[in-house]
Amino acid sequence: MLNQxxxxxxxxxxxxxxxxLMAAIETRLSGFLTQERARWAEVDHRCLVPxxxxxxxxxxGGKRWRPAFCVSGFLAAGGxxxxxxxxxxxxxxxxxxxxxxLLHDDVLDDSPLRRGTPTAHTKHAAAxxxxxxxxxxxxxxxxxxxxxGDLAMVYAGRLTAxxxxxxxxxxxxxxxxxxxxxxxxxxxAAECVVDSQLSRWVAVCKSGRYSIHRPLLLGAAIAGRPELxxxxxxxxxxxxxxxxxxxxxxDTFGDSTATGKPxxxxxxxxxxxxxxxxxxxxxxxxxxxxxxxxxxVEAIRGRLLAVGAQDEIERRIDDLVRRARAxxxxxxxxxxxxxxxTDMAAEVAYRDR
Amino acid sequence: MLNQxxxxxxxxxxxxxxxxLMAAIETRLSGFLTQERARWAEVDHRCLVPxxxxxxxxxxGGKRWRPAFCVSGFLAAGGxxxxxxxxxxxxxxxxxxxxxxLLHDDVLDDSPLRRGTPTAHTKHAAAxxxxxxxxxxxxxxxxxxxxxGDLAMVYAGRLTAxxxxxxxxxxxxxxxxxxxxxxxxxxxAAECVVDSQLSRWVAVCKSGRYSIHRPLLLGAAIAGRPELxxxxxxxxxxxxxxxxxxxxxxDTFGDSTATGKPxxxxxxxxxxxxxxxxxxxxxxxxxxxxxxxxxxVEAIRGRLLAVGAQDEIERRIDDLVRRARAxxxxxxxxxxxxxxxTDMAAEVAYRDR
Numbered sequence: 001m002l003n004q005x006x007x008x009x010x011x012x013x014x015x016x017x018x019x020x021l022m023a024a025i026e027t028r029l030s031g032f033l034t035q036e037r038a039r040w041a042e043v044d045h046r047c048l049v050p051x052x053x054x055x056x057x058x059x060x061g062g063k064r065w066r067p068a069f070c071v072s073g074f075l076a077a078g079g080x081x082x083x084x085x086x087x088x089x090x091x092x093x094x095x096x097x098x099x100x101x102l103l104h105d106d107v108l109d110d111s112p113l114r115r116g117t118p119t120a121h122t123k124h125a126a127a128x129x130x131x132x133x134x135x136x137x138x139x140x141x142x143x144x145x146x147x148x149g150d151l152a153m154v155y156a157g158r159l160t161a162x163x164x165x166x167x168x169x170x171x172x173x174x175x176x177x178x179x180x181x182x183x184x185x186x187x188x189a190a191e192c193v194v195d196s197q198l199s200r201w202v203a204v205c206k207s208g209r210y211s212i213h214r215p216l217l218l219g220a221a222i223a224g225r226p227e228l229x230x231x232x233x234x235x236x237x238x239x240x241x242x243x244x245x246x247x248x249x250x251d252t253f254g255d256s257t258a259t260g261k262p263x264x265x266x267x268x269x270x271x272x273x274x275x276x277x278x279x280x281x282x283x284x285x286x287x288x289x290x291x292x293x294x295x296x297v298e299a300i301r302g303r304l305l306a307v308g309a310q311d312e313i314e315r316r317i318d319d320l321v322r323r324a325r326a327x328x329x330x331x332x333x334x335x336x337x338x339x340x341x342t343d344m345a346a347e348v349a350y351r352d353r
Numbered sequence: 354m355l356n357q358x359x360x361x362x363x364x365x366x367x368x369x370x371x372x373x374l375m376a377a378i379e380t381r382l383s384g385f386l387t388q389e390r391a392r393w394a395e396v397d398h399r400c401l402v403p404x405x406x407x408x409x410x411x412x413x414g415g416k417r418w419r420p421a422f423c424v425s426g427f428l429a430a431g432g433x434x435x436x437x438x439x440x441x442x443x444x445x446x447x448x449x450x451x452x453x454x455l456l457h458d459d460v461l462d463d464s465p466l467r468r469g470t471p472t473a474h475t476k477h478a479a480a481x482x483x484x485x486x487x488x489x490x491x492x493x494x495x496x497x498x499x500x501x502g503d504l505a506m507v508y509a510g511r512l513t514a515x516x517x518x519x520x521x522x523x524x525x526x527x528x529x530x531x532x533x534x535x536x537x538x539x540x541x542a543a544e545c546v547v548d549s550q551l552s553r554w555v556a557v558c559k560s561g562r563y564s565i566h567r568p569l570l571l572g573a574a575i576a577g578r579p580e581l582x583x584x585x586x587x588x589x590x591x592x593x594x595x596x597x598x599x600x601x602x603x604d605t606f607g608d609s610t611a612t613g614k615p616x617x618x619x620x621x622x623x624x625x626x627x628x629x630x631x632x633x634x635x636x637x638x639x640x641x642x643x644x645x646x647x648x649x650v651e652a653i654r655g656r657l658l659a660v661g662a663q664d665e666i667e668r669r670i671d672d673l674v675r676r677a678r679a680x681x682x683x684x685x686x687x688x689x690x691x692x693x694x695t696d697m698a699a700e701v702a703y704r705d706r
Contacts, residue, residue, distance in 0.1 A: 154528040161518075
C-alpha cells in the first residue's frame with residue numbers, strides 16, 4: 001500500500017467501499033425507523049402498526065440492489081466524502097420507495113407471500129378476522145397495507161429533503177415512472193393486450209429504470225457527474241432488461257422456496273411478461289394460446305419449454321450483460337469501479353446461481 | 354390611497370392578495386397536470402388514467418382551505434415577493450396531498466361519492482366490469498385509486514423540492530401525521546374503542562393540524578417567520594377542532610346534496626367522532642348505545658338529538674372560534690391580516706351557512 005495516492009487506494013478498494021456504505025445504509029434505515037417507533041409509541045400503541053409494517057418488510061431482507069447501485073454510482077463517480085451522508089440517505093430512501101411499491105403492489109396482485117413471510121395486507125386481514133373486529137377483514141388488511149405504503153413514501157421524501165438540485169429530476173422521474181408504469185402493467189394485464197413493444201416499455205420502466213438505471217444515475221448526480229448519465233443509462237437499461245428477464249424466468253420456471261414469494265403468479269395473473277412477449281414473437285401457436293381470454297397456464301408453460309424459450313432468454317441475458325459491460329468499459333471511471341460494476345452485472349443477471 | 358406606504362396598501366388588501374394567489378394556485382395545478390398529461394400521452398393512452406384520476410378530483414372542486422391557509426400564513430407573515438413561486442408550489446402541493454389522502458381514504462371507507470361524483474375506485478371498478486376485463490373489478494378499481502393517490506403524493510413531492518430548510522419539518526410532520534392519524538382512525542373504529550381522549554387526538558391530528566395549523570405554519574415558515582408558530586398553532590388547533598366538529602355535525606345531521614358526499618357514513622362505519630365522544634362524556638344512555646358491538650344508528654342519532662348534542666356542539670364551536678380569534682388578535686401581524694384570519698375562522702367554522 002506504499003507509494004499510492006489516496007485515489008488509487010480508493011479505486012482498488014471499490015467493493016469494500018461499497019460494502020461499508022451498504023452497512024451504513026442498514027444502520028440509517030433501522031435508526032430512522034426506531035426513532036419513528038419511539039415517537040409514535042408515545043401517542044398510542046396502535047400507531048406502531050403502520051410503522052412496523054414498513055420496518056418489518058425492510059428487515060425481512062431483499063437484495064438491496066437499488067441502494068447498491070445508488071452508492072456505486074456515487075462512489076464510481078468519485079463522490080466527495082462530504083456528501084456521503086446525502087447519498088446514504090438517498091440510498092435508504094430508494095429502499096423505502098421499493099418497500100412502498102411492494103406494499104401496494106402486493107395489494108394490487110393480492111399476493112400472499114413476500115420475502116418469505118405473509119404480505120402486510122394478508123397478515124392484517126387475518127389479525128382483524130381473528131380478533132373479531134368490526135367491518136370487513138379484507139378492507140382492513142388492505143387499508144393497513146395502503147397506509148403503510150404511504151408512510152414508507154413519506155419517509156423516503158423525508159430522507160431526500162437535502163438532495164442536491166441536480167439529482168432532483170432523477171429522483172422525480174423515478175418516482176413518477178414507478179406509479180404510471182405500475183398502472184400500465186395492471187391495465188395491460190386486465191385488457192389482455194398482446195403488444196410486445198408495450199410490454200417491453202413496462203419492463204424497462206418498472207424494472208430496468210427503477211431498479212438499476214435511476215439509482216445509478218441518482219448516485220452520479222449527487223456526486224456532481226452528470227456527464228456519466230449516458231454510459232450509466234446504457235449499462236442500466238441493458239442490465240435492467242436482463243434483471244427483468246431473470247425475474248420472468250424465475251417466476252415462470254423457478255421454485256418458490258428460493259425466492260420467498262410465489263412462483264407462477266405472472267401467468268396466473270395473465271401478465272404479458274417480457275419473456276412471454278418475446279417468445280410470442282417467434283411462435284404462432286404460443287400467440288394463439290395467449291390470445292385466448294382464459295389462459296391455459298400449463299399449455300403456455302409447456303409450449304414455452306417446447307420452443308426453447310428458456311435457452312433463448314438465457315442467450316438474450318448473456319447478450320444484455322455483454323452490452324452493459326461494454327458500456328461501463330467505455331465510461332470515464334476508475335479501473336476498480338469498472339471491474340466492480342462489471343461484476344455486479346453478473347450478480348444481477350445470474351442471481352439465481 | 355394617497356400617502357400610504359406599500360406595506361399599508363398590502364395590509365389593507367389582505368383578501369385581494371390572497372385571492373390573487375389562490376387563482377395562481379389553480380393555474381399552477383392545472384398547468385402542472387396538463388404537462389404531465391402531454392408527457393404520458395406519448396407513451397400510451399392508458400398512462401393517462403391515473404393522471405386524470407388526480408386531475409379530475411382536483412378539478413371537481415373542494416373548498417381549498419388548505420392552500421388558502423398556506424398562502425395566508427405566508428402573506429400575513431409578510432413573505433417576500435421573491436418567494437411567491439415557492440409558496441404557490443407548496444400550496445398546490447398541499448392540495449395534492451389532500452387529493453392523495455381522499456383517493457386512499459375513499460378506498461379505506463369504500464365511499465361511493467366525493468365532490469358530487471363517483472369516487473375513483475367506484476368509477477374504475479364499474480368501467481372494468483362494463484368492459485368485461487380480466488380479474489376482479491373491485492381490485493382493479495381500488496388498484497387504480499391506490500396508484501392515482503400514490504401519483505398525487507409524488508406530484509406533491511415534486512412541487513416541494515425547493516422548500517426552504519426551515520419549512521421542511523412542518524411539511525414532514527404534516528405528511529407523517531396524516532398517514533399515522535388515518536391508520537389510528539381506522540383501527541379505533543374497527544376495535545370499537547370508546548376513548549374520547551384518543552378520538553380527540555385523531556381529530557386534532559387528522560383534521561385540525563393537517564387542514565389549518567400545518568398549512569398556516571408552512572406559509573409562515575416559507576416567509577421566514579418561525580416566531581409566529583406559537584400563535585398560529587393556537588389559532589390552528591382551536592379552528593381545526595371547530596372545523597372537525599362542523600364536519601361531524603354535517604355528517605350526523607346534514608344532507609348529502611349540500612356536501613357532495615354521503616352523510617351518515619361516520620355512524621354507519623362505527624366511527625367514534627369527536628361529536629359522539631363529547632356527547633358520550635355527558636350521557637350514560639348514549640355511552641351504553643355506543644358500547645354495543647352493533648350500533649343502532651337511528652337510536653344513537655335520536656339520543657344525540659334528545660340530549661341536545663347539536664346545541665352543545667354549536668356552543669363549543671362558538672367558543673373555539675373565539676379562542677382562535679383571540680390567538681390571532683395577539684399575534685404580531687398587520688391589522689389587515691388579523692381581520693382576514695378572523696373572517697376566515699368564521700367561514701371555516703360556519704361553512705354550511
